[in-house]
Structures are given as structure tokens and as C-alpha cells.
Amino acid sequence: MADITQTRVQATTRTTTRKRIRWDHIADHAILIAGALLMLVPVYMVFATSSWDPITIHREGMQFGFGDRLAENYDAALFEYGGFTDSVNGMTMLANSLILGLGFAIGKIIVGMMAAYAIVYFRLKFATLAFWMIFTTLLLPLEVRILPSYEVISWMNLGNTYTGLIVPLIASATATFFFRQFFRSVPEELIEAARIDGAGPVKFFIDILVPLSKTMIAAMFIIMFVFGWNQYLWPTLITTDESLFTLVRGIRQIVQSYADGSETPDYGQAAALAIIAMTPPVLIVVFFQSWFVKGLTESDK
Amino acid sequence: MAQVTLNKVRKVYPNGAEALEPSTFTIPDGELCVLVGPSGCGKSTMLRMVAGLEDVTEGEISIGDRVVNDIDPADRNIAMVFQNYALYPHMTVARNMGYGLKNRGMDKGQIAEKVREAAQMLNLTEFLDRKPSQLSGGQRQRVAMGRAIVREPDLFLFDEPLSNLDAKLRNQMRIEIRALQRRLGTTAMYVTHDQVEAMTMADRIIVLSNGHIEQIGTPAEIYSNPASTFVAAFMGAPPMNLLNAEAGQGRVTLPGGEIVPQAGVNGHAGAVTVGIRPEDVMPSPQGDLTFNVDIIEELGAQRLLHGQMAGQAFSVAVPKDQEAATGEMRLALKPGAVHLFDADEGRRLG
Numbered sequence: 060m061a062d063i064t065q066t067r068v069q070a071t072t073r074t075t076t077r078k079r080i081r082w083d084h085i086a087d088h089a090i091l092i093a094g095a096l097l098m099l100v101p102v103y104m105v106f107a108t109s110s111w112d113p114i115t116i117h118r119e120g121m122q123f124g125f126g127d128r129l130a131e132n133y134d135a136a137l138f139e140y141g142g143f144t145d146s147v148n149g150m151t152m153l154a155n156s157l158i159l160g161l162g163f164a165i166g167k168i169i170v171g172m173m174a175a176y177a178i179v180y181f182r183l184k185f186a187t188l189a190f191w192m193i194f195t196t197l198l199l200p201l202e203v204r205i206l207p208s209y210e211v212i213s214w215m216n217l218g219n220t221y222t223g224l225i226v227p228l229i230a231s232a233t234a235t236f237f238f239r240q241f242f243r244s245v246p247e248e249l250i251e252a253a254r255i256d257g258a259g260p261v262k263f264f265i266d267i268l269v270p271l272s273k274t275m276i277a278a279m280f281i282i283m284f285v286f287g288w289n290q291y292l293w294p295t296l297i298t299t300d301e302s303l304f305t306l307v308r309g310i311r312q313i314v315q316s317y318a319d320g321s322e323t324p325d326y327g328q329a330a331a332l333a334i335i336a337m338t339p340p341v342l343i344v345v346f347f348q349s350w351f352v353k354g355l356t357e358s359d360k
Numbered sequence: 361m362a363q364v365t366l367n368k369v370r371k372v373y374p375n376g377a378e379a380l381e382p383s384t385f386t387i388p389d390g391e392l393c394v395l396v397g398p399s400g401c402g403k404s405t406m407l408r409m410v411a412g413l414e415d416v417t418e419g420e421i422s423i424g425d426r427v428v429n430d431i432d433p434a435d436r437n438i439a440m441v442f443q444n445y446a447l448y449p450h451m452t453v454a455r456n457m458g459y460g461l462k463n464r465g466m467d468k469g470q471i472a473e474k475v476r477e478a479a480q481m482l483n484l485t486e487f488l489d490r491k492p493s494q495l496s497g498g499q500r501q502r503v504a505m506g507r508a509i510v511r512e513p514d515l516f517l518f519d520e521p522l523s524n525l526d527a528k529l530r531n532q533m534r535i536e537i538r539a540l541q542r543r544l545g546t547t548a549m550y551v552t553h554d555q556v557e558a559m560t561m562a563d564r565i566i567v568l569s570n571g572h573i574e575q576i577g578t579p580a581e582i583y584s585n586p587a588s589t590f591v592a593a594f595m596g597a598p599p600m601n602l603l604n605a606e607a608g609q610g611r612v613t614l615p616g617g618e619i620v621p622q623a624g625v626n627g628h629a630g631a632v633t634v635g636i637r638p639e640d641v642m643p644s645p646q647g648d649l650t651f652n653v654d655i656i657e658e659l660g661a662q663r664l665l666h667g668q669m670a671g672q673a674f675s676v677a678v679p680k681d682q683e684a685a686t687g688e689m690r691l692a693l694k695p696g697a698v699h700l701f702d703a704d705e706g707r708r709l710g
Contacts, residue, residue: 246444246446248442248443248444248446249446249448251411251413251433251440251442251446252440252442252446252447252448252507253448254412254413254432254433254434255411255412255413255433255434255438255439255440255460256434256459256460256463256507257434257435257460257463257464258434258459258463262463266459267448267450270450270451271449271450273450
């Protein structure tokens, strides 16, 4: 008897709560939908616009409907050689962006992990000071030090090279900080067990710390890859050779011709290029999403 | 196989705290020696110094006939089992067990063979391909043991290995570890704060308190002849009753005026502490001591009577078939029940 009454009471409470929650949900959803639209409509508009010819776009602005030049625009964006020297097409730029993104992400992870390893596991003099110095560089993004950095790179004759593109951006306070926090949460006994098992510093790092940091590395990789992929200012400054242009840079190049007054810029192609530029980061985030969340929230210990 | 010798080993931390006063003892080859004491007594520090995970401030540690003070942990030929197992979470059981051997440069076939043998010994064969996260606490503990066994060390070091297990499993693992250590005949040092573990497992117990050794002896010696009130109160459950009393004129008198029988005073006079184990007294109408029972605790096999003797807390253990009621009763002492300690320093008298 008691059981039955109890179930009934529970059932009623559940319906009332469900009703109340539903009202809450409407407000929540409205906010979320509004936010999503704000983010997605521009993307859709770029996509729609990428299917039109430049004259229409120039006359009527961005388009909501689809035109008939979708295939041609993408084909041109990817495979037609352009620029002053006719030495660069979309594929080259895609490759360049990929090299920048990967070099950037992998370099940052390696440097960040090794810096964090040194700070956490070795009794260095001034380790804390070193850490805080690295940490304060968060306040000094590339844009702040862009002139001296440019000066150094040009002095080293690294302009128009991948090295010049990637290396100055590799030192990473963010990665160092995240790996430091992660390493500090690795139990002390694991290190001691490894010492007794005869693993020296290098072996411990490679055999134990790196595999343990897998999810963390994945999360860092996503953040850093997207960050590197979207770099604009630095590549613009350091590359004058068109064969080294990245996608983000290339979009600007197409629109640039309008500013030069030479011809009607090929807006359709620019929009297509923008969509192409957006795709790889989106794919990476979609595919590595679960790793990403794991890396930032839980640790496998 | 090796004996372990500590010669005036002392540990002072950089902040000046003395974790261990100079300590000297030898653990003979093949013995299981338990270091027991409350937390902060220096037992883990001692073990970690033998392992090489802590520096030795002064003195010498030898394993076998080799002084190991400056030898790297990996080269001391020891194996350690940690409280939280410290298994490598990303490696399978087999790789966990073989990792130390791999680092020694042993070839793969040989490692696999050794791991298989150890796994068989520990009933882990079917789990060799699992990750530690897929194992229960007891199984993880066995893997940690396995990792220790495959190295064929001179010395096992156990750092509270059973503290993370539930009571039932703990009893079972206690017996397994003991049996395994006997079978392998490897010298072992075992740290615990649990006096039951110490009593049941040890060939020899070292009782530590506040960084110094209170007593070294076999479980029976420590139980029947505690060297101090600290040892008396720490070893044994329920603990020994300690009563303040006065010695003089060849006898020991409790505050209420009752005379404690059997107490040989050896010419000592003044304040003393009388120690009587709860199971060394029995209710008897002709008994010499008065005991006021306040609470009766049923333990199944026996009953514990808690109350007052001469105005001080006192407990008595009686067998389950003996009736007991609250109120006043007379107690008689079994032969050899009385232990006498110095009242100030707690040292045993006579």
C-alpha cells in the first residue's frame, strides 16, 4: 500500500516539474536559437553568396538564395592560378594553411610539454619564477611584439619561409600552463614506481607521461591548430612570396584587387575560398570533439 | 636474498624537522619486518629511505653487504608496493608487470615468461590484457604485487598496501601476502598503522613513535612485554588499561586505596602506571579489585565491559558464555597480568 501511494506521489510531482521545466526550456531554447542563428546565418550567407557571379554580388550585395555558379566558383577558387605572379591556387594555399596549422599545433605542444615537464618535475632554481614569466607572456600576444619579431626574422633571413612563419609563434604560455596543471595532478607514487622500475627522466616522459597526457594533447592540438590556421597578421607580414600564402591571406588577396581599382573583385570566389578555409577547423573540432571534452574535464587516473 | 641493516640512520627534513632519530637495527634474511606506528611517526620515511626515494641525512643503510646510501632506487634491486598501487593506467597488466624488466634490457620472450609465471602465482592470468581501470581493488593490488615479484628483488617494500581495500578483502590479502613472502623467502619491510596487520603478519615488529623506535621484537614479545606505555596502548585491541597508581612499601596502591596484587615493585617508589590487558582479568567474587561496569559491548566471540576502576577508565573482556551486568563487580587477575611503567617517561619497570 505504502509503495503504491509513494509511486503516485512521485508521478504527480514529476508531471508538475516537467511542466515547469518546459517553460524554463522555452526561454533557454530561445536564447540558444538566437545565438545559433547569429553565428550560423552569416556562414550560410557566405555559402549562398559563393554560388553567384561577381557582378550580381557587386550590385546587390550578399545573397540569401542560391545562384548557378556554385561549381565554377569552387573550381576556380581551388584550382585557378591567380595573384600577380600566377603562382598560387586554392590548393597551394590549403597546403600552406595546413602546414602552418600543423606546425603551429605540434610545435606548441612539444615546446609546452617540455617546458611544463621541466618546471614540474625538476628542482630548478627559479622554477616558479620561470613559470610566472612564461605565464605573463599570455599578456603579450604576437601583435604586441610584432615589430621586433619581424625585425628578428628578417635579420635571420627567414622571411618567406615556413620556419619564419611558424617558429616565432611556437612558444606557448597556454600549452605550458595546461600541461603544468595536468602534470601536477599525476600522483607522486607513479613517478616513484617508475624510478624503482628504472625509468630515467627521458623514459618516464616518453613511456608514461606522454601516453597519460593523450587526451590533453588532443585538446591542445585542436585549440592550437585552429588558432594557427586562423592566423592572419603574421603571415601577411612575413610572406610576400605568393606561393607561401595561406587561405586566410588568399581571401584578402582576392578582395584586394578591388581596392587596387583594377577590376571587379571575384566575390563569388572569395566567398568560396572563405567556405573552404572554414571547413578543416570545423571538421577537426567535430571529429575530435569527445577527446576535446575529455582532455579538458577528466583525467584518466 | 639479503639482510637489511640500518646503522644510526637519521632523517632531518630541510625545514629542520627531525623525522627519524638515529635508528639502528638489522632485519635478518627472509624475515618480514613490520614498521608500525601512528601517522607521522617516521615509518614511511624509514621505508622510503631504504627504497632510495628519500635522502639519508646521517648513517648507513645496507642491503645485503652493500651500502646503498648513494645507489639509485633502480639499482638497489628492491621492489615496492604502494598504497594506491601506482599502476601505470595506460598499460595492460602484462606491460605493467614487465616494465621494470624491459628497462633492465631483458629480452621480450624472457619477460613474457616471467610475467606469465607471476600471473599464475597470483591468479591473474586471465587479466593480463586488461587495463588497471578494468580491475577491482584487490586485483590491482595483486598486479602491484606481481610487478614486485617479477623483478626477483632482494627486498620487498610495502607501504600500507592494504589501506585502500575493504575489511574483508584486507584480511584475505593479508594472508596472501604473508604466504607469498614465505614461499619466495624474500626479505620484506612492511609499513602499516594497523596493529592487527602488524601482529598477524610480522616475524618481527618495529614500533615507532615520534621518530624514534619504541620497541623491536616478535609479535608475542611485544604483546606480552611492551617496553613502554606507548607500545602497551598501541598494540592490542582493545588496548591495555593504564591506571595511575602509587608505589611504596613494596606494593602498588590505586587511588581508592586498593592494592594491586602481583605487582613486584623492585624498590621503586612514587607515581607509577599500572598496565592490565582487558583479557587478563576475570570476574570473581573473591577478586581483589572493584570494577564498576557502565556499558557492555557485544562482540560475538566475547563481551567488552567498559567502566571505572578506582575512578579511572577500565575495560574488561569476558568470553561470550560468561554472563555480565552493569554495576559493581569484583575482578581477579590472571597470573602475570600486571605491567608496571614509569609514570613520567612511560618506560617499563622491571
